[in-house]
Amino acid sequence: MQLLKGLDSCIGRIAVWGAALIPQRLPVGPPCSFLLIRPGGIGDAVHLIPAISAIKSAYPDAGIDILAEKRNSAIFILSPYIRHVFHYDRPAELFRALCTAYDVVIDTEQWHRLSAVVARMTRTPVLIGYATNERARLFTHPAPYSQGEYEIDSFFRLLVPLGIEPHEVVFPFLDVPGEAVEQGDALLGEIKGKAYVIIFPGASIPERQWGAERFRKVAEMLTAFGIAVVVVGGREDERQGEIIVAGGAGLNLAGRTSLSETAAVIQKSVLLVSGDSGVLHIAVGLGVPTVSLFGPGRAKKWAPRGEHHLVIDKVLTCSPCTTFGTTPPCPIAARCMRDITVDEVCNAVTVLLTATGGLPSSCYRNKEGEERRS
Structure with missing residues (x-):
């Protein structure tokens, strides 16, 4: 985590300017595949789950993949709507994610720039992310972000370009696998x-x-x-x-x-x-x-x-x-x-x-x- 933050502070701005030159593919039809980038801790990952459920509700036939870190990726086991989880901090898996064709990439990182660079490198036609610094210029649909807004609501803001409006979250929204329940009982x-x-x-x-x-x-x-x-x-x-x-x-x-x-x-x-x-x-x-x-x-x-x-x-x-x-x-x-x-x-x-x-x-x-x- 500290290494990624250090790299971002050192080369993040330069990487943004370079990545802005990468051309994007043109959109074709309604989205059928999504990649959500979620580096960071467990709390951010948990708060993202309602937005994932909303995407699946709006686009039931779409595949949803996650690009996460090893320290937070296990959270996504608790959502039944995720097709595959790639790891941001495993080079081979990062490369696989970059080589996969997606219709929409959503960078859910709030500040650091390198995840926005990764999003741009996918050449996906629809790129959504927070406009909190220079990273805004890498997205086709930059979104606002507020430090005073509940984080679940902040993640819903990323879905507005997809025609998905914020709505009330139904609790519980995490789904524990049956095998884990049995192990927990034991x-x-x-x-x-x-x-x-x-x-x-x-x-x-x-x-x-x-x-x-x-x-x-x-x-x-x-x-x-x-x-x-x-x-x-x-x-x-x-x-x-x-x-x-x-x-x-x-x-x-x-x-x-x-x-x-x-x-x-x-x-x-x-x-x-x-x-x-x-x-x-x-x-x-x-x-x-x-x-x-x-x-x-x-x-x-x-x-x-x-x-x-x-x-x-x-x-x-x-x-x-x-x-x-x-x-x-x-x-x-x-x-x-x-x-x-x-x-x-x-x-x-x-x-x-x-x-x-x-x-x-x-x-x-x-x-x-x-x-x-x-």
């Missing part, structure tokens, strides 16, 4: 069939970390309520998972699941607690209630929408500070995340579980008894 073991809350302690950058010890206190609260806790994440999150579930507070699956298996485990949970992360967006796409912790990230663009999602954001004068995926070094040690208290998160979890019926009936009886004693 991993849950004795917890299968019981109410459980997912905790994801990881983050793409240190500034978005809330801390394993704090998540552990949330897990202890849930355990006292009789609700199981399951920690998910990658291998880099294993140690945090051990801290969170230490002393029998839950099950640590961090580092033990594929992305689709993680989605299967999330799908059957009653709630997910997470920072601003790709895992958070997977839960939203699966229709699972969430409590999310925002700091450097732009809540207006990335925070979940709807009554079954509670967002905790301290809204400091210096946040959000992330722009187009880049977060500057923080001179106050990510105070926007440190100021979020355990009590705030526990209260949000309790409120949402109560509202969605996720608390065991014994919790309601205990609460009524305490009220009578008081």
Whole structure:
């Protein structure tokens, strides 16, 4: 990721000027094949899925391919409408994508220029992408982009040249394969069939970390309520998972699941607690209630929408500070995340579980008894 960003900053502008000279083929008839370019992280890929579904609805006979990165490509397993996934960071697969004839190429990258250059190199007659910098001159249909717009809505803007207007998204919009569901059930073991809350302690950058010890206190609260806790994440999150579930507070699956298996485990949970992360967006796409912790990230663009999602954001004068995926070094040690208290998160979890019926009936009886004693 850092290499691609570095290359873009060094040669991106020059590459754009050169790519603008590449001639394009002329369009012939209605589109029958699409290539969507989606470098970047898991969250962007999740938010793109509703747009993919809209394309398939408008053009049911069309084939839809994806050009993604290894770090986000597994998300597209969760959409039944994708024909093939090529990898942007595997030269042989990138070459295959460039050699395939498409009727429409949509570059969904928001800022970096090299993906726009790749789109132009396909010589496709209809090229759509965001007009956020010099990259605009490489598209036949440049589209506007706003930092204050929900990302799903931003992706729908790319479909307007195709005659597809933005519309309300129906949740859930992710589809977990049956094999992953079976593997997820096996991993849950004795917890299968019981109410459980997912905790994801990881983050793409240190500034978005809330801390394993704090998540552990949330897990202890849930355990006292009789609700199981399951920690998910990658291998880099294993140690945090051990801290969170230490002393029998839950099950640590961090580092033990594929992305689709993680989605299967999330799908059957009653709630997910997470920072601003790709895992958070997977839960939203699966229709699972969430409590999310925002700091450097732009809540207006990335925070979940709807009554079954509670967002905790301290809204400091210096946040959000992330722009187009880049977060500057923080001179106050990510105070926007440190100021979020355990009590705030526990209260949000309790409120949402109560509202969605996720608390065991014994919790309601205990609460009524305490009220009578008081």
